[in-house]
Amino acid sequence: MxxxxxxxxxxxxxxxxxxxxxxxxxxxxxxxxxxxxxxxxxxxxxxxxxxxxxxxxxxxxxxxxxxxxxxxxxxxxxxxxxxxxxxxxxxxxxxxxxxxxxxxxxxxxxxxxxxxxxxxxxxxxxxxxxxxxxxxxxxxxxxxxxxxxxxxxxxxxxxxxxxxxxxxxxxxxxxxxxxxxxxxxxxxxxxxxxVSNEPIQQLKAFAHVLNEGVLYEDERIFVGRASTALQESLGLTPRELGSVVMYLNYIKEADVELFMYQNPDGTWKGSLRSKSPVDVAAIAASFGGGGHKKAAGFSVSDEELEDAIEKVRALKKEQVNS
Ligand SMILES: [Mn+2]
CATH class of the missing domain: 3.90.1640.10 (inorganic pyrophosphatase (n-terminal core))
Incomplete structure (x- = not known):
């Protein structure tokens, strides 16, 4: 067309x-x-x-x-x-x-x-x-x-x-x-x-995720999460957490950021950002998700959460070493 x-x-x-x-x-x-x-x-x-x-x-x-x-x-x-x-x-x-x-x-x-x-x-x-x-x-x-x-x-x-x-x-x-x-x-x-106009509660969500998250310095990956309980304490819904991963992407010490946030039904959405050659669309695809090389997403059940985080770290390592 x-x-x-x-x-x-x-x-x-x-x-x-x-x-x-x-x-x-x-x-x-x-x-x-x-x-x-x-x-x-x-x-x-x-x-x-x-x-x-x-x-x-x-x-x-x-x-x-x-x-x-x-x-x-x-x-x-x-x-x-x-x-x-x-x-x-x-x-x-x-x-x-x-x-x-x-x-x-x-x-x-x-x-x-x-x-x-x-x-x-x-x-x-x-x-x-x-x-x-x-x-x-x-x-x-x-x-x-x-x-x-x-x-x-x-x-x-x-x-x-x-x-x-x-x-x-x-x-x-x-x-x-x-x-x-x-x-x-x-x-x-x-x-x-x-764009540059974020409600304070959403910035507080970013502050929480940054504080409670883990920077794996050797792997150059940051993993943060926002459970339903955290979202409720801030009066936010998953829809209002879209900017968190964008700010996480500013972390100098990481090449890839993973932000896991929970849906009201208990499932988790994984949001990935990359500023290195690491292709996060390929990582998301292994969970049935999709997106772009530098920004991608996927979903997992509550039971799969910890395994999913481990798998993302392993897949990133694999890409870096290949
Ligand atoms: Mn688009």
Missing amino acids: NNISEVITEELRRVAVVGHVRPDGDCVGSVMGIYHYLTDNYKYLEVTPYLEPMTENLKFMVEGITVREDSGAGEDYDLVISSDASDIGRIGAGKDAFTEAKTKNRTVCIDHHVTNPNFADVNHVEPEASSASEVVTGLLDREKISLLAATCLYTGIIHDSGVFRFDSTSPRTLRIAADLIEKGVPFSLIIQDS
Whole structure:
């Protein structure tokens, strides 16, 4: 696909746009970017965005817009577009709308995860791209992008590229970001309000994890954890712990950081970061997880927690020694 217009045919009326579970900045930015672009330029469409509840710093992108949080079962959309979901099982709100549309060959997947199995009827996956928002912008006519659409897409790009710090940032990322800034995106304000703006309880969670965690100096790996009990004591949910691992990644003495945090059902989510050549996507994959070389994740049961930590350390060692 070269342009999103290739899948927006004249007989379409009802279109849904869906993202992944626990939506991050790129997920919300790309879903809302598509929503605005289609609403602005295809007046005959009725476009419904689906997103699970998001953190406070992302809510400005959905302000004043009706966003559905349910599964969308029985809606029978003419087209369902998934953005930033690496797998059909990762789709959050709107997942039933997507699976039902799939039985009628009415789905599109736009993504940037290398592990994406091309799960839709039409797939556009660019594993080299910084973000789904970059991929989406590349599929749009620049002159038809409104300020609102540009603001969402720009926000998505800065969230997934770590404000243009990660390896995935390319000359094309910056060119696309420049095109969006030209629309008048308040880029400095967005970074202040949506990136460098953390509620104190979330910073306290980071402080706890840093204090209670273990730095294996010889192995250059840091392991931290946040149990349900800790989260409850801070009044936080797993959704609000996304930034912890980002700060852990600042630890000079570690090449890889592992942050384990517990879900209300007792299972643990493992979040991995790497600033060395160690490929954490490969480590996450051995648990059935996925992600990128420098940022990846996986899930394990409560019983598997300690073994999983040992296994991550062993797999990292293996990669370093090979
Ligand atoms: Mn993304």
